[in-house]
Amino acid sequence: MRRRLKLAEKRRAAVELALKQLGKIICEQIENREFPWIMLQSRSTDNIVYDPELRQYVLGDRVIRRHSRNIRHIRPFTQLIWTAWFARELLKLRKTSTLREVYYSARGLRDIEFKSQDESDEIITDLETALNMPRESFNIYPEERSAIFGDLTIEYTVPGYEGKRLNLTEHPDGMMIGPALSTAEIVETSADKVLVIEKGAMFTRLIEEKAHKRFNAILIHTAGQAPRATRTLIKRLNEEHGLPVYLFTDGDPWGMHIAMVIISGSANAAHLRGLATPDAKWIGVWATDIIRYKLPTENLTDKDVKRLKELKRDPRYQGELWQREIDTFLEIGQKAELEAFSRYGLTYIVDRYLPDKLEEAGA
Amino acid sequence: MRRRLKLAEKRRAAVELALKQLGKIICEQIENREFPWIMLQSRSTDNIVYDPELRQYVLGDRVIRRHSRNIRHIRPFTQLIWTAWFARELLKLRKTSTLREVYYSARGLRDIEFKSQDESDEIITDLETALNMPRESFNIYPEERSAIFGDLTIEYTVPGYEGKRLNLTEHPDGMMIGPALSTAEIVETSADKVLVIEKGAMFTRLIEEKAHKRFNAILIHTAGQAPRATRTLIKRLNEEHGLPVYLFTDGDPWGMHIAMVIISGSANAAHLRGLATPDAKWIGVWATDIIRYKLPTENLTDKDVKRLKELKRDPRYQGELWQREIDTFLEIGQKAELEAFSRYGLTYIVDRYLPDKLEEAGA
Numbered sequence: 001m002r003r004r005l006k007l008a009e010k011r012r013a014a015v016e017l018a019l020k021q022l023g024k025i026i027c028e029q030i031e032n033r034e035f036p037w038i039m040l041q042s043r044s045t046d047n048i049v050y051d052p053e054l055r056q057y058v059l060g061d062r063v064i065r066r067h068s069r070n071i072r073h074i075r076p077f078t079q080l081i082w083t084a085w086f087a088r089e090l091l092k093l094r095k096t097s098t099l100r101e102v103y104y105s106a107r108g109l110r111d112i113e114f115k116s117q118d119e120s121d122e123i124i125t126d127l128e129t130a131l132n133m134p135r136e137s138f139n140i141y142p143e144e145r146s147a148i149f150g151d152l153t154i155e156y157t158v159p160g161y162e163g164k165r166l167n168l169t170e171h172p173d174g175m176m177i178g179p180a181l182s183t184a185e186i187v188e189t190s191a192d193k194v195l196v197i198e199k200g201a202m203f204t205r206l207i208e209e210k211a212h213k214r215f216n217a218i219l220i221h222t223a224g225q226a227p228r229a230t231r232t233l234i235k236r237l238n239e240e241h242g243l244p245v246y247l248f249t250d251g252d253p254w255g256m257h258i259a260m261v262i263i264s265g266s267a268n269a270a271h272l273r274g275l276a277t278p279d280a281k282w283i284g285v286w287a288t289d290i291i292r293y294k295l296p297t298e299n300l301t302d303k304d305v306k307r308l309k310e311l312k313r314d315p316r317y318q319g320e321l322w323q324r325e326i327d328t329f330l331e332i333g334q335k336a337e338l339e340a341f342s343r344y345g346l347t348y349i350v351d352r353y354l355p356d357k358l359e360e361a362g363a
Numbered sequence: 364m365r366r367r368l369k370l371a372e373k374r375r376a377a378v379e380l381a382l383k384q385l386g387k388i389i390c391e392q393i394e395n396r397e398f399p400w401i402m403l404q405s406r407s408t409d410n411i412v413y414d415p416e417l418r419q420y421v422l423g424d425r426v427i428r429r430h431s432r433n434i435r436h437i438r439p440f441t442q443l444i445w446t447a448w449f450a451r452e453l454l455k456l457r458k459t460s461t462l463r464e465v466y467y468s469a470r471g472l473r474d475i476e477f478k479s480q481d482e483s484d485e486i487i488t489d490l491e492t493a494l495n496m497p498r499e500s501f502n503i504y505p506e507e508r509s510a511i512f513g514d515l516t517i518e519y520t521v522p523g524y525e526g527k528r529l530n531l532t533e534h535p536d537g538m539m540i541g542p543a544l545s546t547a548e549i550v551e552t553s554a555d556k557v558l559v560i561e562k563g564a565m566f567t568r569l570i571e572e573k574a575h576k577r578f579n580a581i582l583i584h585t586a587g588q589a590p591r592a593t594r595t596l597i598k599r600l601n602e603e604h605g606l607p608v609y610l611f612t613d614g615d616p617w618g619m620h621i622a623m624v625i626i627s628g629s630a631n632a633a634h635l636r637g638l639a640t641p642d643a644k645w646i647g648v649w650a651t652d653i654i655r656y657k658l659p660t661e662n663l664t665d666k667d668v669k670r671l672k673e674l675k676r677d678p679r680y681q682g683e684l685w686q687r688e689i690d691t692f693l694e695i696g697q698k699a700e701l702e703a704f705s706r707y708g709l710t711y712i713v714d715r716y717l718p719d720k721l722e723e724a725g726a
Contacts, residue, residue, distance in 0.1 A: 095571055095709055098564040104705035107659045145563055147508075147539060160573070161535050170533060172524055172543040176510060178536030178567055200508060201461040204541055208458055210523070296470045342467035346458060 007185060008157035012091060015138050018131045019088045026081065035069035038080070040129050041271060048270045050315035055278035056265035057316075059129075079123045080130070082112045087127065087138035094159050096139045096179040099124065129271040136182060136229050146230045147174035147200075149207050150191050150218035154184040172207055174221060182229035186241060191218045193363055194237050195354075196280070198222055198249040198258050202338045202349075209350040215358060218243070226262055231275045234262060238277045245277055246361060248354075251285030251295070252335035253307040256325065264316040282321075283357040287328035290336045293353065296343050297334035304335060370548060371520035375454060378501055381494045382451045389444065398432035401443070403492050404634060411633045413678035418641035419628035420679075422492075442486045443493070445475045450490065450501035457522050459502040459542040462487065492634040499545060499592050509593045510537035510563075512570050513554050513581035517547040535570055537584060545592035549604060554581045556726055557600050558717075559643070561585055561612040561621050565701045565712075572713040578721060581606070589625055594638045597625060601640045608640055609724060611717075614648030614658070615698035616670040619688065627679045645684075646720040650691035653699045656716065659706050660697035667698060 022038070029036040041047070042062040051058045068077045086105060090097055097105070103120040106112045114120040124135050131138075152168045158180045165187060168175050175181060195217040197203045203221035206212070212219055218237065222230055237243045247262055249255030259282035265275055290297055300308075311317045312326045329335065341349040385401070392399040404410070405425040414421045431440045449468060453460055460468070466483040469475045477483040487498050494501075515531045521543045528550060531538050538544060558580040560566045566584035569575070575582055581600065585593055600606045610625055612618030622645035628638055653660055663671075674680050675689045692698065704712040 173541030180535040
């Protein structure tokens, strides 16, 4: 327990140090009678490149300098410094906050102004870029909540719960992945894989069918696009604990992309590392599964087709599997949701489909 | 423990009995060489009335007869019988399902057809009307998940967890309210009130600020409009355990209506009892709070204004408080979100606002 709390402390200390250093640079510049400035990697689209070695999007070499001497820069410069101060306060007080609360917190101070939440969100992303750390590391979380279930024991590091342990099978509706679970240490697990599911209904179905026991798996529900704290957790289970990760989504371009963002990251998080799990495998629902399992389908909409054509050109989708599945979707003009398996009875998915697919994926 | 499991068994037995009786009526009609038919209360808008005594919407006296001799009725009649069969299967197998899964389950059977999920949802509502029981009682749940936190010990009744207990402070991100928690028995609580919050961010804030201890409250997060299982839970805490309920929403017509639906039910659940908590109190954010606490605001949109004018005429909104607040919203032309309190610091809401409001509400 000691060691684990220490790890959490260490992580927090690293973020505090990064924030302090940022502040120190500014102070030194002022003491040297310079107009303070900071350097940031550029996040403009022409500086976002796919790194085939890292297997994720990263920022290129272009940097921008935000300079308080430049009248157009003073506003975002000041906002960034305030946001860094706010982040440090959060860490010091051991509190968490949300994107929206940050926006309103600024509105309380007469001299800091954000025109809209978009503007404050943007500055928070600047701070992530400056520190090379996701906002969750300085305690700013989004609204969405995903969930987890399975034989995994965690140990909390949040105030009031330090050192307390919980086994994630305790509550059969699943455990919400919020700030407390995101910052918890992983103590032990008997599972030998992670099964990630896009939808709450299927997550509940799998718990009910005891899929965690039958497949010896930890179940994670992403609630649509996986929040970043959830992607970090998936990565930790994969890298620190050596558990292979299988992704199970709706059979349509949107489901496919939920899987891809877990595997390869997204363009708008190109400034961050530690979120992608390149070895995670998308096991379905594939377009070829729709044919093979004769699933009930819906027709692809124009929007679906347009999205598939975009994905076909996307550097992350150049692998054989992805190209084949995109082509098949376009060929059959159909898509299928996870719930479509109910046509064969509620348990078909755990009795037949998942065993097939996991075996084929080498699980 | 014995007694509690028995209660859960009893509830299930009551639903099974209702389904059996429905089936029996049909069988007897057939044996009597009649075309089978069933009688349902009409749910058309002119048969939905506000009952000031019950303080909720109810269905009026008009009934409709769905008759298998009528060619236009055969389709919904057959669908209803199939849905009743499916519900009984769920109960027998002790499985839960979702609206969407029901739709796809039907698609697996060649002779039952739903054109879209709207159609199957409608038939499920018919079955609710026929049985006078919400679909959750025959194990059909929606997708949304809300959450709960506080010193409340529950005892599960779902398979594999029978008799197991959990205290709802175990996981500081909050416990998801899914099928397992919805069907759990309430064992004991040290709390003396329930504080219901519309938004996840504020729920997390309140946990972090130990609002459950400071106000001796159970915290419930509705995630927008409260799912019906959550409304049932709120009602149970209020009626079976005598805990007063305080509702805390965004300061706009939509937040106000989230509170109202918990208090008085909704028109589209007029065929059901047991969901409304007429004694629950909306404590904020009021329009008058916006003025009193000088909250940061947004302008009301045309849609907001239109909605406020609708609510002003709504029979549920005829009380003095509601009329005053609607008028004030319209007068100031402003609205405020829960997060707006961050302007005074993250803890203002628990240090100042909530104590004020709870005291005024007589808590």
